[in-house]
Amino acid sequence: MAYKIxxxxxxxxLCLSACPTGAIKIVNGQHWIDPNLxxxxxxxxxxxxxxxxxxxxxxGSVIERKDYWESWFHTYNKVVTKLTKKQDYWDNWFNVYSQKFAEQLQKVSIPDGIER
Ligand code: SF4
Ligand code: SF4
Incomplete structure (x- = not known):
């Protein structure tokens, strides 16, 4: 299995010069990977x-899978990974935001006679 654009x-x-075997070419204005290279x-x-x-x-460049279900599961796993990472992103964002917010609250001076 070769990669395909x-x-x-x-x-x-960017990939043209990065490919160590010179397999990536431009054919009729489209980027194309020569499967033989x-x-x-x-x-x-x-x-x-x-x-x-x-x-x-x-x-932009993915491995070319001949089998339909292999390709389907590959795409499914990529999407799930992407969504899972997004969940991590928002969890992390919320944790950092909460921590910073709590730090700012600690710095706020409280007038005498008012309990925190
Ligand atoms: S596949 Fe297309 S977008 Fe990706 S590096 Fe190559 S030329 Fe750029
Ligand atoms: S086209 Fe093939 S050989 Fe070239 S960078 Fe991609 S995977 Fe590597």
Whole structure:
């Protein structure tokens, strides 16, 4: 299985020079990965596919899956991971906000005779 460029590609060209095998080309104005040259970056100095690592979009370059259900589960897992991370983001945001708010409350001077 090789990687392929998707419709999410914004033609930034970053992956062109990043690909260690020169597999990424522009054909008829579209970015395209030659499956005969793409090695999934195996056997190179990189531990992750460079077209994915350099792509500024979420999935401008993805592994091409021949099997429908394999592809379906891959997309499902990515979406779930994305949503789960978002949940973490808002949990963290709320925790930091609450902590900062509590710190600010501690700094507020209370007039004499009023209990906190
Ligand atoms: S996975 Fe690696 S070899 Fe294949 S197109 Fe992407 S950067 Fe090039
Ligand atoms: S890095 Fe991503 S957005 Fe940029 S040309 Fe390559 S696939 Fe397209």
């Amino acid at each position: 998707t419709s999410k590609c914004i033609s930034c060209n 793409c090695t999934n970056c195996n056997g190179t100095a990189y531990s992750v596919p460079q077209c994915v690592a350099t792509c500024p979009t979420y999935d």
